[in-house]
Amino acid sequence: MPLYNHLKEYRAKINVNQQEMGALVGVSRQTISQIERGDYSPSVTLALKIARVFDARVEDIFIYEEEENE
């Protein structure tokens, strides 16, 4: 499932590293890294927690694009 995100840019805006971001939303540093690389799609709960940290909408941070052959 192609889920793109701007997590790294949002993180840079509030100047937190991956470890700190993970601590804020209750996941490990690697999970934040995997989300940013697109290797892992967060659950709804986690996506909402991330959005709340930046005071933004989930749709602003995560973008779902249909694949061309679907």
Add this chain to the structure above:
Amino acid sequence: MNKEIELANKKEDKKQLIKFVLFMLGCGALGFISGFAMSFFEDISVTQFISECIVEIIMIVSIYGPLVLAVVGFVVFAIAFGKAKKLCSTWDGEDDEVYRRIEGFLNIALAPTIVAQTLVLVFMAIGFVRIDMLSREKMVIDLVIFGAGIILSCVFMIAGQVKVVNFEKVLNPEKKGSALDLKFQEKWMKSLDEAELSITYRATFTSYRAVNMTCGILWFVCFIGMMSFDLGIAPVCIIGVIWLVSQMSYVIACMKIENQKK
């Protein structure tokens, strides 16, 4: 709608039927060849000779094995753990490539401790049987080597796992649990996040499938052993118990999880 699904099921089953029949014929052919070979080798007393050789080799290995395991395991552990520590000292806390290499070295360091965990028990059981069979003079020497090997293997296994777990907790401060705690697995699992749990569950299912396949192969080996090498019925029964426990625990766990209310 149900009729369409039934028709689709029948179509798929027909497609797979030929492969399944060929597989069953292959198993039958293997059984026939094994049975023929068994009776042939039994006639020329090869099976007894092979069986005695294998038992003798395993018994000798069980005496010296624990010591070799401890020494080789420690060397592998020391090199891999040292490399992990060195990399960690240069890690900036975000570089994924470096982190992956550190984890790779930690897995290499952990591997001999996990191997020791199982093999020490096997060597211990067989070793005691072997020592019991020896003369008094040989028994003392072998008992010292065997005893030292068992103790060193146990110390290496425990100390190695404690070091790796503590190092993991330095890399990932959110992780909880001491390797010396009897409830370590429970506490460690509780500190995993959703992504790590997903990896654990997928790996566990792969392991479940591997155990099932291994039980099938071992059943065949023990069946041949029972007929040709006079192994007795105990191995086949033990394999049956392990296989049954593996299958039933999976089914029961699925039912419990489905019925669980969040």
